[in-house]
Amino acid sequence: MSSIVxxxxxxxxxxxxxxxxxERMLGGAATHFSLxxxxxxxxxxxxxxxxxxxxxxEALLRARGINLEGLERVAGGDTFFxxxxxxxxxxxxxxxxxxxxxxSEFDPKLTAGARMAPFLFLANIRPDLQLAVLRQMDAPRLVxxxxxxxxxxxxxxxxxxxxxxxxMLIINDAEVRQLTGEPNLLRxxxxxxxxxxxxxxxxxxxxxxxxxxxxxxxxxxxxPLDAVVDPTGAGDTFAGGFLGYLATTANGSDExxxxxxxxxxxxxxxxxxxxxxxxxxxxxxxxDVRQRFREFKDLVHFELEEIDRLIPRYVEExxx
Amino acid sequence: MSSIVxxxxxxxxxxxxxxxxxERMLGGAATHFSLxxxxxxxxxxxxxxxxxxxxxxEALLRARGINLEGLERVAGGDTFFxxxxxxxxxxxxxxxxxxxxxxSEFDPKLTAGARMAPFLFLANIRPDLQLAVLRQMDAPRLVxxxxxxxxxxxxxxxxxxxxxxxxMLIINDAEVRQLTGEPNLLRxxxxxxxxxxxxxxxxxxxxxxxxxxxxxxxxxxxxPLDAVVDPTGAGDTFAGGFLGYLATTANGSDExxxxxxxxxxxxxxxxxxxxxxxxxxxxxxxxDVRQRFREFKDLVHFELEEIDRLIPRYVEExxx
Numbered sequence: 124m125s126s127i128v129x130x131x132x133x134x135x136x137x138x139x140x141x142x143x144x145x146e147r148m149l150g151g152a153a154t155h156f157s158l159x160x161x162x163x164x165x166x167x168x169x170x171x172x173x174x175x176x177x178x179x180x181e182a183l184l185r186a187r188g189i190n191l192e193g194l195e196r197v198a199g200g201d202t203f204f205x206x207x208x209x210x211x212x213x214x215x216x217x218x219x220x221x222x223x224x225x226x227s228e229f230d231p232k233l234t235a236g237a238r239m240a241p242f243l244f245l246a247n248i249r250p251d252l253q254l255a256v257l258r259q260m261d262a263p264r265l266v267x268x269x270x271x272x273x274x275x276x277x278x279x280x281x282x283x284x285x286x287x288x289x290x291m292l293i294i295n296d297a298e299v300r301q302l303t304g305e306p307n308l309l310r311x312x313x314x315x316x317x318x319x320x321x322x323x324x325x326x327x328x329x330x331x332x333x334x335x336x337x338x339x340x341x342x343x344x345x346x347p348l349d350a351v352v353d354p355t356g357a358g359d360t361f362a363g364g365f366l367g368y369l370a371t372t373a374n375g376s377d378e379x380x381x382x383x384x385x386x387x388x389x390x391x392x393x394x395x396x397x398x399x400x401x402x403x404x405x406x407x408x409x410x411d412v413r414q415r416f417r418e419f420k421d422l423v424h425f426e427l428e429e430i431d432r433l434i435p436r437y438v439e440e441x442x443x
Numbered sequence: 444m445s446s447i448v449x450x451x452x453x454x455x456x457x458x459x460x461x462x463x464x465x466e467r468m469l470g471g472a473a474t475h476f477s478l479x480x481x482x483x484x485x486x487x488x489x490x491x492x493x494x495x496x497x498x499x500x501e502a503l504l505r506a507r508g509i510n511l512e513g514l515e516r517v518a519g520g521d522t523f524f525x526x527x528x529x530x531x532x533x534x535x536x537x538x539x540x541x542x543x544x545x546x547s548e549f550d551p552k553l554t555a556g557a558r559m560a561p562f563l564f565l566a567n568i569r570p571d572l573q574l575a576v577l578r579q580m581d582a583p584r585l586v587x588x589x590x591x592x593x594x595x596x597x598x599x600x601x602x603x604x605x606x607x608x609x610x611m612l613i614i615n616d617a618e619v620r621q622l623t624g625e626p627n628l629l630r631x632x633x634x635x636x637x638x639x640x641x642x643x644x645x646x647x648x649x650x651x652x653x654x655x656x657x658x659x660x661x662x663x664x665x666x667p668l669d670a671v672v673d674p675t676g677a678g679d680t681f682a683g684g685f686l687g688y689l690a691t692t693a694n695g696s697d698e699x700x701x702x703x704x705x706x707x708x709x710x711x712x713x714x715x716x717x718x719x720x721x722x723x724x725x726x727x728x729x730x731d732v733r734q735r736f737r738e739f740k741d742l743v744h745f746e747l748e749e750i751d752r753l754i755p756r757y758v759e760e761x762x763x
Contacts, residue, residue, distance in 0.1 A: 212626040306532040308649070309667040329628070330650040333664065340742055342664030344653065347629040382745040416747070422660055423743040425702040427736070 125370045126165040126190075128237045128263075129156045130256045131246025131359070132226060133170040133194065136400060137206040140213065142352050148400035149180045151203060152246035152269070155356035157189045158404045159363025159391040160244075162412070164370040167237040169193035169256065173201040173225040183405070192234045200225040213354050213396075214328065233259040242370045244362055245289065247271050250282040257288055267291040267324075267366060269358070275301050287319040293362045295326045308333070309340075324365065324385070326358050334385055338378040343385050346393050346418060353399045357392045360404065364391030390415045445690045446485040446510075448557045448583075449476045450576045451566025451679070452546060453490040453514065456720060457526040460533065462672050468720035469500045471523060472566035472589070475676035477509045478724045479683025479711040480564075482732070484690040487557035489513035489576065493521040493545040503725070512554045520545040533674050533716075534648065553579040562690045564682060565609065567591050570602040577608055587611040587644075587686060589678070595621050607639040613682045615646045628653070629660075644685065644705070646678050654705055658698040663705050666713050666738060673719045677712045680724065684711030710735045 134151035138144060157166045167190045176196065185191060206220035231252055241264040245253040250270065257266060268289045274282050275298065282302075286292065292299075292315060300306050303314040308325070312335035315323045322336040331345040365388030372380040390412055397403045454471035458464060477486045487510045496516065505511060526540035551572055561584040565573040570590065577586060588609045594602050595618065602622075606612065612619075612635060620626055623634035628645070632655035635643045642656040651665040685708030692700040710732055717723045 212620075300532075307667075307669070307671060309669050312667075327650065330647065331662075331664065333667075335667075340667055341745075342651075342742055343745075344651065344662030344664055347627075347632075347653075347655075347660055349627070349629050351627060379746055383748055386745055420745070420747055422662055425661075425663075425706055425740070426699055427740055428703055 125242070126167060126240045127160050127242040127244060127366055127370050128167045128169060128193075128233065128240045128256075128260070129153050129160070129244045129246060129363075130169040130231050130253070131156065131244075131248055132203050133168070133172050133176070134203040134205055134226075135175075136355060137204070137220075138209070138353055138355055138399060139207075140209040140353055141211045142350075143399070145399045148402075149183070150205065150356060150400050152248075152356070152359040154184070155359035155395065155401065155404075156244055156246060156363040156366075157184065158187065158401050159360040159395070160367030160370070161187045161189050162364070162391070162404075162407070163367030163387075165190065166367075167193055167234065167240060169231050169233060169237060171195040171197060171225050171229045171231075174198050175201045190234075190236065193232070193237055195229075195232075197225040197228075200228075202226075207355070209353070213351055216354075231256050241265070242366055243267070244366055245269065245285075246359060246362075247274075250274050250278050250285040254281075254285040254288065257285070265290050265366075265369070267293050267362065268320075269293050269362060270298065270302075272298060272301055283318060289320055291322040291324060292320050293324045293326065293358075293365070295328070295358070299323065299325055309335075322381070324388075326361055328354070328357075332361065332385055332389055334381065336378070336381060341382050341385060343389050343419060344423065346389070346415070346422060348393060348397060351396050354396045355400060357395050360395040361388040361392040364388040367391075386416055386419050387412075389419060445562070446487060446560045447480050447562040447564060447686055447690050448487045448489060448513075448553065448560045448576075448580070449473050449480070449564045449566060449683075450489040450551050450573070451476065451564075451568055452523050453488070453492050453496070454523040454525055454546075455495075456675060457524070457540075458529070458673055458675055458719060459527075460529040460673055461531045462670075463719070465673075465719045468722075469503070470525065470676060470720050472568075472676070472679040474504070475679035475715065475721065475724075476564055476566060476683040477504065478507060478721050479680040479715070480687030480690070481507045481509050482684070482711070482724075482727070483687030483707075484562075485510065486687075487513055487554065487560060489551050489553060489557060491515040491517060491545050491549045491551075492523075494518050495521045510554075510556065513552070513557055515549075515552075517545040517548075520548075522546075527675070529674070533671055536674075551576050561585070562686055563587070564686055565589065565605075566679060566682075567594075570594050570598050570605040574601075574605040574608065577605070585610050585686075585689070587613050587682065588640075589613050589682060590618065590622075592618060592621055603638060609640055611642040611644060612640050613644045613646065613678075613685070615648070615678070619643070619645055629655075642701070644708075646681055648674070648677075652681065652705055652709055654701065656698070656701060661702050661705060663709050663739060664743065666709070666735070666742060668713060668717060671716050674716050675720060677715050680715040681708040681712040684708040687711075706736055706739050707732075709739060 131153035132151035136150035451473035452471035456470035688707035
């Protein structure tokens with residue numbers, strides 16, 4: 124059966140928004156990714172946690188078919204902790220505290236089962252660790268990478284070396300521009316292709332997502348939601364829905380599969396923001412996914428019409 | 444024959460971008476709107492210019508079927524002048540000079556022909572003038588309004604009085620949020636409906652456009668372009684394409700017509716930004732419009748697929 128390996132953070136998050144707060148909730152890129160991808164396929168989670176990581180959270184991940192053989196437990200430290208406050212406009216996020224804890228010594232090691240997986244997602248961690256993980260894989264069919272401004276600024280050459288070995292980037296608008304130094308996205312996508320990847324997926328928050336690939340450009344708008352409660356983990360949930368769906372397809376390199384993957388990514392991310400942390404994903408049913416997929420189809424649907432029936436370009440008789 | 448009235452600025456613009464500059468080019472909201480809408484239907488332009496307004500520019504508008512009976516000429520002053528500089532990122536625009544000139548005494552008067560038109564676009568001018576124009580109309584089928592932060596801050600009560608009489612707003616994300624005090628767009632759209640309009644069209648620049656109406660939500664992403672030279676007038680060009688197309692339809696209140704209007708608006712705006720000021724619109728051919736309409740269809744196209752064929756939600760046998 125097809126499966127995905129994800130390497131990234133497993134964390135406890137403290138989050139305040141105008142709609143409520145959580146003092147300590149399960150989070151981290153690898154967690155959000157796994158819960159979304161696990162809806163579609165088996166996932167090997169490669170990460171590290173500390174002595175404070177609860178039995179309950181571990182059981183919760185296991186119960187969803189997430190393989191935790193590669194989740195290292197360090198007895199001498201605590202799990203990565205992140206604290207943030209969102210404003211009334213949820214685009215406005217302020218980090219109040221970041222404690223790397225056991226994550227600072229993270230040295231990812233893949234299990235034998237993980238090495239054989241056909242899909243790999245390198246969540247946002249140090250670029251040399253991303254490359255070290257990639258080199259442990261036998262022969263992945265598709266490798267996708269996320270990163271952030273911190274690595275683009277501080278570890279550019281290492282990051283470029285890693286990017287040269289991946290098939291696809293999943294990053295945001297600002298990261299695309301910063302990485303390439305090119306504000307025009309069409310030209311920036313060409314610069315990314317020259318770095319190695321054949322495909323660029325751009326996360327745009329409330330504006331949806333865009334994709335540049337061999338078959339051209341595709342985009343999906345964001346779905347306006349009544350209750351946007353907490354955007355934490357939306358990007359990794361998007362990536363999980365995207366790659367999770369793709370891993371179920373017989374041929375992951377087919378353009379129509381990639382386009383549907385964009386929609387499944389958007390669907391999963393749209394659910395993620397409706398509640399704190401992972402809470403919405405934990406109650407999600409297949410029928411919810413099916414219905415929202417159709418909502419996305421409807422929200423971009425329009426019919427072609429021949430412009431020939433329109434009146435001539437400039438209506439001479441109307442001129443004076 | 445169906446026609447549209449537009450009331451708004453006719454101006455000379457001086458623009459600098461990293462790709463070049465123009466010291467004095469024909470501009471203004473009513474001009475950009477008219478050139479886009481004039482591609483589809485007859486347009487009555489209601490505005491004011493000064494003694495410096497050239498014969499050549501007047502002839503250029505006339506040649507495109509734009510009715511200038513309502514374009515007042517003031518001998519004692521100059522045409523509205525605007526000067527701005529765009530950064531390498533074209534979202535970054537700095538106004539260097541604004542001279543209202545004859546526009547400061549603008550007292551729009553509709554011609555007999557204009558009063559009978561079925562469509563009215565109130566471009567961004569003082570809200571009491573917008574209402575005065577609206578009251579001169581006989582029985583318009585559809586009235587759309589644009590505005591800006593300046594009026595939302597300084598003339599809110601007058602603006603709300605005007606908005607109560609219009610069918611549709613065509614504004615940007617920030618204006619929607621500022622006008623309603625609601626950062627969530629879905630809830631903001633409901634607040635707009637309570638003000639009077641039945642439809643809200645949101646211009647999002649490079650992210651495209653979104654529409655809230657009686658039949659729900661619709662959105663179209665932006666088309667990434669190789670050469671984005673000058674975004675001046677893109678919003679008014681969008682509105683011109685939108686209402687111009689709508690005016691050609693037998694029934695402007697049909698949802699599928701409104702959705703296609705969103706695409707025609709996006710198509711015209713995408714051309715507008717490819718050259719300075721109105722330059723691209725002046726060379727545009729019907730075949731260009733047809734081709735780009737199809738590009739928009741393709742860029743959002745994906746096929747439905749039954750999620751039922753996907754493997755069960757969480758793969759128990761994969762869990763350890």
